Amino acid sequence: MNGTARVLHAFPGGIHPDEHKTESCERPIVGAPLYERYVVPLRQHFGNPARPVVKVGDTVLRGQRIGAADGHISAAVHAPTSGQVTAIGPRPVAHPSGLPDLCMEISADGRDASIAITPIDWRDLAPGELAAKLAEMGLVGLGGAIFPSHVKLEPAAGGIHTLILNGAECEPWITCDDRLMRERANEMLRGAAIMRHALGARHLLLGIEDNKPQAVAAVAEAASALGLPMEVVMVPTRYPSGGGKQLIQLLTGLEVPSGKLSTDIGIQVFNVATAYSLYRAVELGEPLLTRIVTVTGQVRAPGNFEIRLGTPIEQLIRLAGGALPDSRGWLVGGPMMGFELSDTVAPVSKGVNCLIATSDRLFPPRPAALPCIRCGQCALACPVGLQPFEMYVHARAKNFDKARRYQLFDCIECGCCSHVCPSHIPLVDYYRYAKSEIHAQERSKRASDEARQRHDFQAFRLEREKQEKAARLHKAAAGRPPATADDPEAARKQAILDAAIERAKAAKQGVNPRNVEHLTPAQQQQVAEIEARRQHAATEQDT
């Protein structure tokens, strides 16, 4: 095992925040009991939300698919236990917006009966077939990016030469990957071997920060026990070494071209926890039902917990002994890139890798911001080589085009710039704002383009109809005299229409009688105008 043989290529910038790993990394992973109620969000991954395939009242088994992947970039979701679907509707979820999202509520029956599971015989499968089978399993990247794994396992156009396992875990506080590698290195590596088979990768690397010597030893031991040719590479502890692009740069010196994927340069990166869940999916036939979550910070018993997806976060907090009295709130994910949890009722979803109980001592309130003095500390800290203060100036002025020209979309939102800013400016918040505004503008641009097309088509259609009508009239005029207002047929239609309006009015009054009492003259006039228009329209229709 060569832990140091590989020449590392440092990425620029980076920071050294306090690690706070020891709080939670010394305790073995703890399992969770069966709870009575689970809430499974249909959107737990990047891409389209899953489409429900069971109804309220249906009985489901553990591992049964309850939401199917909707489209290519999507992932299935599964029932965490056996029971009954009691509701499908919006529920609070762990998301920075704090907005509710569509979830399925499952009331456990206590039997925890499983569907029949069959391992996948991956050795005989062509790479593409394995990816297709995995699409049913709901696997997503568990490092936080929650990108559907089956998409990443499809054969890439140029082939994959290097598979990188990401065990860097550079965010402070989080230790779930550390514990996983210490305790389940064997299974994790077996998953990695399947990945390598599927991708046809020649090299298998595991990047891991040098603050996790026990995990390094465990993986190295498991690799030699399995006879798996791979390199376990210790990288210096420096945030954000666990960023996919940064880890690729560290280990290979290659850069993923802007706007492209790592597969374009023949590299694929998976989180170690994803490799582990892939092992379970393939070798055991079990879809993604659980994940390991670090619960730490101001809690009584910090540690790592293996918990079913859909478990309300408040249950998980109870497992960790509950929050200490001086805690202030909860962070989901690490303190560098995570977000504040708005409601602990929200369930654990595939992207929830860490929960941190905050307090004023651990996370002092942000000091008031001062103007930017262009000191350049942010540029020194930026791992991507951006000029964050320039992007900030333009994002703040809502000058999105300019911010874009400073490569706003190459920003990985790692938070290094905000961390080091002596003026305490929330830089990343400005970038997130600018990015989502640009995305919204693009959405509305698409919508308005579609609207223009439909409007233009309507204009064309009306013109065509007018011409056709003119031609018809012209032909008819030759045959018989034009219809007049006292045409008995028109009067009959008018009477029918009036009757219908009366009925509708009556129906409306029945529903909403308030409207008649407070008719202002303006409204009455409006009604009269509508009547006039309607009659005009009615006569036009009859012609």
Added chain:
Amino acid sequence: MLNALFVMAAIGLVLGAVLGWAKAHYRVEGDPLVDKIDAILPQTQCGQCGFPGCRPYAEAIAKGEADINRCPPGGEAGIKQLAELLGVDPKPLGEGLVSKPKSVAIIDENTCIGCTLCIQACPVDAIVGASKQLHVIVADRCTGCELCVAPCPVDCISMRIVPERLDSWKWRYPVFPIRPVAATLPAKGAS
């Protein structure tokens, strides 16, 4: 003297001919500026600007007959883009115009009599239905122009604000006191 006049006249003629040829040869069909302006406008076709649709408004702006701040659905961002395109200063939304949150029209199914008046009013064919049949608005297509509300003889169309959803959610502008003006201080002359 006469020679000089002759030369100048000849140059004038030649240049004039070149210009004339260039005008004919490099003639631009339509007005590209109108297209560019129209591309910025939100295509709600709502007529709040006082023109019968986005294109007429774009034409009026191009001719200099209308101001750039007459489009409430385009909002601040739209005005800014127009200002950039035309090289003028952005300005606040015109008087009497209010920017409303994005809404879509919905038809009360119990009240609709199937008169098709709203279908005729809709500028983007977002309403489907036939005579004496219940009409339905395709929410994805509705631009929220409200043009269908007034014609309905039975007032069964109402506007509903599109709620913020997870996939349309946007990060907010960081509301952080970058300029900590003391609350007690009157911001006199603050620039």
Added chain:
Amino acid sequence: MIGSPYVLSANNSVRLTMTKVMAALLPGTLAHAWLFGPGIWVSLLLCGLLAIGFEALALLWRGYALKPFLSDGSVLLTAWLFALSVPTLAPLWLYAIGLLFAVVVAKHLYGGLGQNPFNPAMVGYAVLIISFPTYMTQWPAPVQLANHAPGLGEAFNLVLGGGGITPDAYTTATPLDTLKTLTRAGKDIHSTYAQPIFGWIGGKGGETVAMLYLLGGLGLMASRVITWHIPAAFLTAVALTAGGLHLLDPARHAGPLFHLFSGGVMLGAFFIATDPVSACATPRGKLIFAGLAGFITVIIRVFGGFPDGVAFSVLIMNVAAPLIDAYTQPRVYGHAGGKEPSQ
């Protein structure tokens, strides 16, 4: 609502940055007080008070809160740099005019902290040297050479009471002044060096102060407040330009060492050209910015009308800084070449 990151690096603030810069100025200032008399403390104190006063007035006028901005230390640093740049023992009104321009015009009229396109202290200095050149050449003589070095009390009286030009008894022409005058008079450089005001490599006293500025500046680099680019490029350009001229005509032009350790070059290289607000921010931009500033400094010294050129060269380059920055954007991860965001 403010999102991640939720941890900020500890002991990190604008005030701390400014304090570090002032701490780095301290050795040079102490040497100045030792070698040129304690009058510098008087001008430092008065400049500090004046600058804070102007800053407070400007903040009030603009409707800003006083506390966060007065305590950020930026105005004190401006005052300090200004006090080191203008002659000690000059009348108070001279300081007041200089600082009025530095703080109110150069800083606050352009939007306050972080917004000034020009280095405020240098704007104050430039206004004074253009408007009151006679006052600006009256530098106190080194203690060794002075007929009479004023003590603290005397210095107070001179600054507060006088209002006129500082008496000749206390002052002398600076080495750069002397060099300029004598070179213009056609004197050989070696006879010029024989003047008592010249020291070992620069001016008597001044060379020591310059070395301590260099030391403080290196400390600033070590504490990562500034990067190496600007000082290195500035000093290299000064040395190369002066060296080139010296090689062309050794009898007429002083050598690179003299230029490096006289006048405001060391102060400028580490403390003035490095002002992040008005300087370039990209690595390559910093090299171009400071290199050109160093070049212009020597050109002004040798061919210009003013004895020193640091202030003007920095101000000239301040104008060009945004443009240089725009064309020297560093390469971003995943991009082939360093693509410049065109303006």
